[in-house]
Amino acid sequence: MTGLYRHFINGEFVESEERFPKYSPLNNAHIADICEASKADVDAAVKAAKAAMKGPWGRMTVEQRVAKLYAVADEITRRFDEFVAAEMQDTGQTKHVMEHVFIPRGAANFKIFADVIKNVPTETFEMATPDGRGAINSAIRIPKGVIAVVCPWNAPFLLMTWKVGPALACGNAVVVKPSEETPATATLLAEVMRDVGIPDGVYNVVHGLGPNSTGEFLTSHKDVDAITFTGETQTGAAIMAAAAKGIRDVSFELGGKNAGIVFADCDFDKAIEGITRSAFLNTGQVCLGTERVYVERPIFDRFVAALKDKAEAFVPGNPALDSTTYGPLISKEHQSKVLSYYQKAADEGATIVTGGGVPDMPAELASGAWVQPTIWTDLPETASVVQDEIFGPCCHIRPFDTEEEVIELANATDYGLSTTIWTNDIGRAHRVAGSVEVGITWVNSWFLRDLRTPFGGSKRSGIGREGGVHSLEFYTELRNVCIKL
Numbered sequence: 098m099t100g101l102y103r104h105f106i107n108g109e110f111v112e113s114e115e116r117f118p119k120y121s122p123l124n125n126a127h128i129a130d131i132c133e134a135s136k137a138d139v140d141a142a143v144k145a146a147k148a149a150m151k152g153p154w155g156r157m158t159v160e161q162r163v164a165k166l167y168a169v170a171d172e173i174t175r176r177f178d179e180f181v182a183a184e185m186q187d188t189g190q191t192k193h194v195m196e197h198v199f200i201p202r203g204a205a206n207f208k209i210f211a212d213v214i215k216n217v218p219t220e221t222f223e224m225a226t227p228d229g230r231g232a233i234n235s236a237i238r239i240p241k242g243v244i245a246v247v248c249p250w251n252a253p254f255l256l257m258t259w260k261v262g263p264a265l266a267c268g269n270a271v272v273v274k275p276s277e278e279t280p281a282t283a284t285l286l287a288e289v290m291r292d293v294g295i296p297d298g299v300y301n302v303v304h305g306l307g308p309n310s311t312g313e314f315l316t317s318h319k320d321v322d323a324i325t326f327t328g329e330t331q332t333g334a335a336i337m338a339a340a341a342k343g344i345r346d347v348s349f350e351l352g353g354k355n356a357g358i359v360f361a362d363c364d365f366d367k368a369i370e371g372i373t374r375s376a377f378l379n380t381g382q383v384c385l386g387t388e389r390v391y392v393e394r395p396i397f398d399r400f401v402a403a404l405k406d407k408a409e410a411f412v413p414g415n416p417a418l419d420s421t422t423y424g425p426l427i428s429k430e431h432q433s434k435v436l437s438y439y440q441k442a443a444d445e446g447a448t449i450v451t452g453g454g455v456p457d458m459p460a461e462l463a464s465g466a467w468v469q470p471t472i473w474t475d476l477p478e479t480a481s482v483v484q485d486e487i488f489g490p491c492c493h494i495r496p497f498d499t500e501e502e503v504i505e506l507a508n509a510t511d512y513g514l515s516t517t518i519w520t521n522d523i524g525r526a527h528r529v530a531g532s533v534e535v536g537i538t539w540v541n542s543w544f545l546r547d548l549r550t551p552f553g554g555s556k557r558s559g560i561g562r563e564g565g566v567h568s569l570e571f572y573t574e575l576r577n578v579c580i581k582l
């Protein structure tokens with residue numbers, strides 16, 4: 098056991114009586130306890146946030162807020178190794194992915210929105226009036242108030258700061274509810290906020306579970322003005338029902354069952370590299386990941402063989418070692434869910450190209466939440482593993498013959514988060530991208546992120562867009578002021 102995760106409310110770390118255990122994904126060892134925030138704790142956090150809006154934070158100029166956000170980013174960078182270690186302990190994911198993807202994005206998420214709020218204008222309209230003197234309409238941006246930030250466990254620091262960065266840039270105060278699986282980096286960020294002088298109550302953290310616990314207490318609190326959430330689609334529905342009671346705004350990034358579309362004219366090696374990343378990065382626990390791959394028939398067999406080689410080359414193990422390229426799933430519970438899908442695929446008649454079970458691990462890691470990278474072929478589109486979001490390191494690969502056919506296949510899902518298309522025919526890439534019903538399409542790449550672009554899901558994969566100026570739409574209210582001259 099290494100410690101106790103406490104809430105951060107009104108600038109202070111506070112304990113609560115109820116606690117629950119955190120187990121390591123690597124070997125299921127009990128590594129910490131986490132305080133579970135009661136209704137009263139949540140109420141204290143929301144009250145602190147509300148009061149902060151009326152204190153020094155609410156009176157700061159944009160330039161002063163921007164300077165504070167830059168200070169937060171710089172402090173994250175200064176304490177980079179601590180953030181890497183904290184998130185690695187919670188998730189079991191590799192040091193490489195922490196150092197090159199997740200933690201740098203945390204710092205970037207503060208800088209980008211500091212820059213956006215400083216540079217994005219609001220609109221002004223001059224209008225004629227019967228007396229000939231006219232009027233000027235000017236829109237002003239007002240922070241929404243107290244924002245509830247409810248986060249998942251798969252990329253905890255990246256996803257949390259993607260919400261906290263713009264919320265604070267816009268002048269709001271936040272109450273963050275990290276996933277019960279990943280308390281560490283939200284807690285460490287509290288130290289950073291305190292150390293760089295973010296006023297008390299602006300950044301609050303309440304730990305706990307979801308239904309009938311901290312998550313529900315927070316999202317149904319009457320003084321929360323808006324809710325931003327990333328996680329499962331069903332949870333989104335529950336949060337939306339809570340938000341409806343107070344007519345509060347929501348921004349949701351939800352599940353996905355994303356298609357990878359590989360045309361025969363692609364750069365083969367790059368497509369293999371790209372699909373390897375999109376199917377297996379973070380042990381497949383990425384909402385933007387590819388669980389359905391459609392490959393044009395002339396290169397199908399070669400593609401399946403090459404992806405199999407890549408899947409079999411992953412090296413699971415201690416995430417702190419440079420030689421390790423593959424981590425466990427987040428928990429034993431999630432391992433059971435993923436393995437149940439591996440069983441369903443076998444039951445439904447899949448050809449198991451590789452994987453399908455649990456890798457052999459050394460004794461000290463054998464109790465962890467490990468599963469093998471897995472590839473299937475030969476299933477109908479109605480099969481469970483082709484329909485459901487599994488959130489594991491696995492994909493089904495199917496051949497296709499025409500552009501029309503693959504668009505229909507890609508769209509045959511209730512989800513609509515992202516697609517990756519591999520082709521050297523840029524006209525076709527553009528056509529297909531326009532026809533696939535998703536919020537984000539990558540062509541000849543995957544997870545290449547320009548933080549100024551609109552990011553979010555279509556269909557059951559989300560509501561709203563965040564990123565760049567789009568985040569300002571959610572985290573501020575535009576008020577029109579009409580001045581008669």
Ligand SMILES: NC(=O)C1=CN([C@@H]2O[C@H](COP(=O)(O)OP(=O)(O)OC[C@H]3O[C@@H](n4cnc5c(N)ncnc54)[C@H](O)[C@@H]3O)[C@@H](O)[C@H]2O)C=CC1
Pocket residue numbers: 247248249250251274275276277305306307308309311312313316327328329330332333335336350351352353383384431486487488
């Ligand atoms: N699209 C995405 O980015 C993600 C999708 N998932 C999917 O969700 C599945 C389950 O993962 P979880 O972390 O358990 O996702 P989840 O949606 O259950 O939980 C995400 C967050 O919401 C909170 N929460 C849960 N129920 C709530 C409620 N009724 N009211 C307020 N807050 C609530 C949780 O405590 C957690 O902080 C995964 O297996 C995966 O399929 C999970 C993480 C991210």
Ligand SMILES: O=C(O)/C=C/C=C(\O)C(=O)O
Pocket residue numbers: 251252255256259327382383384385546552
């Ligand atoms: O890059 C982003 O802003 C979001 C990335 C999302 C994930 O990694 C995820 O939800 O899995």
